[in-house]
Amino acid sequence: MELAAAAALGxxxxxxxxxxxxxxxxxxxxxxxxxxxxxxxxxxxxAASQTATLFIGLAFAxxxxxxxxxxxxxxxxxx
Numbered sequence: 001m002e003l004a005a006a007a008a009l010g011x012x013x014x015x016x017x018x019x020x021x022x023x024x025x026x027x028x029x030x031x032x033x034x035x036x037x038x039x040x041x042x043x044x045x046x047a048a049s050q051t052a053t054l055f056i057g058l059a060f061a062x063x064x065x066x067x068x069x070x071x072x073x074x075x076x077x078x079x
Contacts, residue, residue, distance in 0.1 A: 015075040021068025028061035 036054045040047035 011075055011079055014079075015072040018068055018072040018075055021071075022065045025061050025065025025068065028064065029058055032057040032061055 032054065036047075036050060036057075039050065
């Protein structure tokens with residue numbers, strides 16, 4: 001019985017560690033947005049041409065958070 005409890009505990013600890021990636025993705029999104037805003041305030045005329053780069057950076061950062069969340073769910077329910 002103790003072996004099954006240890007396996008369940010390890011599964012939830014692993015899922016918690018994998019979910020940290022979602023928090024780190026939030027930091028990445030904030031960093032992308034802050035750098036865009038700083039650049040837009042320095043040169044407002046170039047801000048319009050950088051919006052595509054902003055959205056690509058936001059999408060990549062959010063994708064990493066979604067992947068981390070998916071790994072956490074897989075560790076909790078599929079493993």
